[in-house]
Amino acid sequence: MRQITISFAVVSPGAFFIGAVLPLLCHTLEFSKKNSLTLASILLANNAGGLIGGILSAFFLVGLLGIWGSILFQSIFLLVMGTIAIIYKFHGKLRLGVSGFSICVVIGILLLPRDFPEKLFIKTAGGKFLKPLFYKEGNTSTVGVTRDPLDGERQLLINGVNEVSTRFVHDQSFAMLGHLGMLLHHFPRDVLVISYGAGISLSSAITHSPGHVVVVDLEKDVFPASKWFSDLNGDVLSKKWIKKIIEDGRFYLVSTSSMFDVIIVDSTHPRSIDSWLLYTREFYVTSKNKLKKNGIIVQWLPLHGMSLNEFKIIVKTFLNVFPEAQLWANFGYDSRGFVGYVLLVGSKSGKIVVDFKELADKLKKPEVAKNLEKYLLSSPENILNCYIAGGGRLGKWTEGLPISTDRNPIVPFVTDWSKGKRIHPSVLTQILDPEGPPVTNLPEYAEEYVSNFNIRYYYLGHLLRGELEGAMEKAKDTSLIERFAQERQRAIEYYRKVALSSFADSQILSSGLKIIRELGDMDTLREVVEGINKKQDKTDALLFEEALSYEAMGEKQKAILIYKKILNEKENVVPAMNNLSRLFAEKGKFKDALKLLSKSRIADPNHANTYMAIAEVKSMLFDFDSALDAIKKAKDLSPDDPRVFNFEGKILIQQGKFKEATASFKNAYRIDPFWDEPYLGCGIAYLQIKNFRRSIECLKTAVILNPKNSEIWLNLGFAFKGAGMIEDARISFATALGLNPELKDEVLKEVQRMGKDESQKK
Structure with missing residues (x-):
């Protein structure tokens, strides 16, 4: 709606005068055979003017006068033309009145603030x-x-879209974009960078001393703008040997006869109106044709602002041209929260294998090391930790999806593929390769890296979920985790300042509350919520975030009151109805909860969380069949939500359907392999059917993911006991007791039973 309003404000002055002048000119003529030629000439001139005016505006006026100046110029020109027509047609007081009115309008237009577009730009x-x-x-x-x-x-x-910032993870992604292709290629000499941005990727690439570098960007003004990022790009524009070309990147690829060792595609978000053409099959084919025999292409891709399916479609499209493609990523906390970015890597020759020794040697170059040190990526291990998956895993992950082409560009439009789960760094846990990247030429000191792949796998899994504490326990080098912890604290402090500032509007406050809550700082959250209480005229979105914040702080009665207020002002707010119903159910008000959920289902029959809430309430009432019916509907609507399958497993355990429960839990941890709950549930289900080996496998994984959960250790003790592994059972029971002293009676009872069993055997 904001974009529509802004567009109307900018376009309406010129559109009004364009629409008014033509009929006015025509009206000055008398319709007869005598002047029919004159009328036709006016219409012809109007059409020609529309064509020529568009060309003049785009290529000359905007560059000379700017957007606002061009609109004002056209408006004044058309106003003057209309006034001349009226003066020609009418006489006396009317002519005088129109002339005076026109002069006033022109003066008014000239007095309009010239910085209006700039202020509009800043606001957007x-x-x-x-x-x-x-x-x-x-x-x-x-x-x-x-x-x-x-x-x-x-x-x-x-165009109002954030392309580059000075945030840590954001800039780390651009540095990796510039370095990765140069590190993977054995001898990169000819390099093409499509889209200059702020020059961070280009400055990273040239640290590898290529012989010939071309950078292409459609907009010439990004080059002078990048001087504000000289601390990050090393004043790269001062390197006169770099060839700059102002041109559409794709057109340049088609028209150039040059061939390249590395093509770096620093394109903007694939949903942007000016970038989707750099994410189609035809673009990838053109790029592949311009690569030398062992050439490598690296393309940047964000992990936000689109659905999971849209993201997969881009990956599938890339795979269609580069079947053995690899997906690399960097992710973590910076001053705006938890974020991540992806690099798609393809080679003309096929499979990419990392030469470890060559990689280590390249990273020892002083310029390369200096550039990567500030992003904590200067070691071979840290670079290789950015690897997520290869072509085989990516192919299975994207099965059944279409590809994006010039004739059918799926991603830039709102389609059925836009629905469902949103892309987020945690999604990459589904494809994370436990064995790491294909590596050759390992020196002796690097063998430890390969032997620790299992630790690396869990380290990256925790990190992809934003779990710094879990990642810290498994990290060999903790410097990156420590930096993320600092950045997370910076993010909390930043949003606290924003939320408590005088200029914070409802939109800013909503975002601030959400991020502070997600970052888990309850003290800051309470401070911000107390500040918001004084604010008048809260939007529904702000009220909803305030209610969620009270829930997170354990003040559920206050949350209930806010949800009721939202529903009093606007009856069919489905998320508010679902959350309120859940709180009613917790208080034992099942009838009120189900009544609300019935209304919610009518308001939006395709909201998966509604059916999840119905399942929760029905299970509290021990109506498990109805709960499973609701779960089935939730699975149909949200097949990528691990919570749905996990809850289904819990219900099936309560029904005594343990084998079916294991299938549900497996589906849950297939979607989210680093969530401990499904492994715990699966372990309990196997325990009930006395499949102790499988139970131990699941519970051991759960322990690796969450070693501080006493329930996992307790059930692992039962599984070890059932398998006859008495010493392991004792250790597990002791660990459970150490984590939760309230388990004392239960643990002592099991230990005594094990003692009796051993004495009987003797």
């Missing part, structure tokens, strides 16, 4: 408090650089 960038450092309206894009006064962060914005 995310806040009126941002300080502009650079602003330029180009022929193809509007480029701006802003600074956030709260923490000094800078952003490069193109």
Whole structure:
């Protein structure tokens, strides 16, 4: 709605005068055979003017006068033309009145603020408090650089979209984009960078001393804008030997006769209106044709702003051209929360194998090491930890999905593929390769890295889920985790400042509450919520986040009151009805809960969380068959939600259907392999059917993922006991008791039983 409003405000002045002048000119003529030629000439001139005006505006006026200046110029020109027509047609007071009115309108237009587009640009960038450092309206894009006064962060914005920032993980991704292809290729000499951005990827690539580098960007104004990022790009534009070309990247690939060892595609978000053409099959085919024999392409891809299916479609499209492609990623906390980015890597020759010794040697080069040290990626192990999966795993993951083509570009539009689960770094746990990347030429000191692949697997799994404590326990080098912990604290402090500032509107407050809650800082959350209590005119979105925050803080009665307030003001807010019904059920108000859920289902019959809530309430009432019916509907609507399968498993255990329960739990941990609950549930189900070996396998995995859960250790003790592994059972029971002293009676009872069993055997 905001974009529609802004577009209307910008376009309406010119559109009004364009629409008014033509009929006015025609009206000045008398319709007769005598002047029919004149009327036809006016219509012809109008059509020609529309064509020529569009070309002049795009290629000359915008560059000369800017967007707002071009609109004002056209408006004044059309106003003058209309006034001349009226003066020609009418006489006396009317002519005088129209002339006076026109003069007043022209003066009014000239008095309009010339920085209106810039202010509009800043507002769309995310806040009126941002300080502009650079602003330029180009022929193809509007480029701006802003600074956030709260923490000094800078952003490069193109057409109002954040393309580059000075956030740690964001810049780490651009550095990796520039380095990865150069590290994987044995001898990269000719390099093409499509999309300059702020120059971070380009500056990273040239540390490897290539012989010939071309950077192509459609908008010339990104080059001067990048001076505000010289601390990150090493003032790369001062390197005169780099060839800069102002051109569409794809057109350049088609038209050039040059061939490249490495192509680096620093394209913007695939849903952007000007970037989707860099994510189609035809683009990848063109790129492959411009690679030398062992050439490598690396493309940046964000882990936000699209559905899981849309993300998979892009991966599937890339695989269609590069069947042995690899997916690498960097992820973690920075000053705006938990984020991640992906690099798609393909080779013209097929499979990519990392030469460990060559990689280590390249990383020893002073310029390369210096560039990567600030991102904590200067060791071979840290680089290889960015590897997620190869072509085989990616192919299975994307089975059944279409590919994106020029004629059928799926991702930039809202389609059925836009529905469902959103992309997030944690999704990559589904394809994380336990064996790591294919590596050759390992020196003796690197054999430890390969032998620790199992630890690496769980370390990355915790990290992809944002679980720093779990990752810290398994990390050989803790420096990156420590940096993420610092960044997480920075994020909490930043959103606290934003939320408590005088300029915070409801949208900013909603985002701040959500992120602080997700980051788990209850003290800061309470401080912000107390500040929000004083605010008037809260939006539904802000009220909803406030209610969720009270739930997180354990103040459920306050949450209930807010949910009721939301529903009093707007009757059919489905998330509010679902959450309120769950709170009613916890208080034993099952009738009220089911009544609300019935209304919720009518309001939106395709909301998976509604059926999950119905299942929860029905299971509390021991109506397990109805609960499973609701779960079946939730699975149909949200087949990628591990919570649905996990809850199904719990219900089946309560029904005594243990074998069926194991299948549900397996589906849950297939979707989220690093969530301990499904492994615990599966272990308990196997325990009930006395399949102790399988129970031990599941519970051991659960222990690795969450070693501080006493319930896991307790059940592992039962499984070991059933398998006759008495010493292991004792250790498990002792660990459970150490974690939870309330288990004392139960543990002592089991230990005594084991003692009696042993004495009887003797």
